[in-house]
Amino acid sequence: MTDRLLNRTVFGNEENKNRVLTRDEAYTLLNNWVPNEKLRVHMQQVAYLMQRWAAEAEGLDEADQWRWEMAGLLHDADWEQWPDLHCRKIVEELEQRNVDPEIIRAIASHGPSYFGVDPVTTMDKMLYAFDELSGLVHAYSLMRETGYEGMDLAGVKKKLKSKGFAANVSRDDIQDACERAGISLDTLIAFIIKHQPMLSKQKA
Numbered sequence: 001m002t003d004r005l006l007n008r009t010v011f012g013n014e015e016n017k018n019r020v021l022t023r024d025e026a027y028t029l030l031n032n033w034v035p036n037e038k039l040r041v042h043m044q045q046v047a048y049l050m051q052r053w054a055a056e057a058e059g060l061d062e063a064d065q066w067r068w069e070m071a072g073l074l075h076d077a078d079w080e081q082w083p084d085l086h087c088r089k090i091v092e093e094l095e096q097r098n099v100d101p102e103i104i105r106a107i108a109s110h111g112p113s114y115f116g117v118d119p120v121t122t123m124d125k126m127l128y129a130f131d132e133l134s135g136l137v138h139a140y141s142l143m144r145e146t147g148y149e150g151m152d153l154a155g156v157k158k159k160l161k162s163k164g165f166a167a168n169v170s171r172d173d174i175q176d177a178c179e180r181a182g183i184s185l186d187t188l189i190a191f192i193i194k195h196q197p198m199l200s201k202q203k204a
């Protein structure tokens with residue numbers, strides 16, 4: 001959809017580097033903008049994966065972990081109420097609130113084929129990589145009797161191959177995201193299977 005194109009390459013203001021919303025502010029925005037519980041769960045799942053990746057794979061400190069988590073938490077904030085303005089509206093909101101440009105950029109590039117913004121930083125690339133795959137894994141957990149318990153790589157890959165399953169999840173985007181991030185699909189799936197259940201248990 002061409003009208004989703006952001007037609008920009010610069011996001012936020014460098015002067016706001018490291019400026020973040022507090023956890024309370026971010027959750028207030030999430031709850032105010034996203035009435036749909038399922039969408040909120042998706043955003044929290046992606047947020048948690050981003051935080052874990054920042055900590056475990058990138059070895060970043062807590063302040064940086066929160067920057068990654070925040071990008072995940074708010075990436076779809078405008079999707080439910082303003083689908084035609086996704087993700088323009090949340091980008092502009094965070095710019096007005098003087099948020100770190102790296103966080104805004106990551107959100108702006110979470111769907112390069114829709115928004116026309118290429119993921120550049122590792123934060124950008126991981127948000128793009130986790131987004132669709134996290135959704136597919138979650139859909140798979142909902143149809144399994146034991147949920148996430150006992151889920152394995154082979155099972156997820158089978159679902160990925162079955163076109164009828166979670167048909168709205170773009171397989172092309174998943175492959176493209178792995179290539180851009182330089183991470184194998186197996187590594188990414190294993191990371192999601194390992195971490196996503198933690199959050200889902202808290203949410204249940």
Ligand SMILES: [Fe+2]
Pocket residue numbers: 075076079086110111
């Ligand atoms: Fe999105």
Ligand SMILES: [Fe+2]
Pocket residue numbers: 042046075076131132
């Ligand atoms: Fe998403």
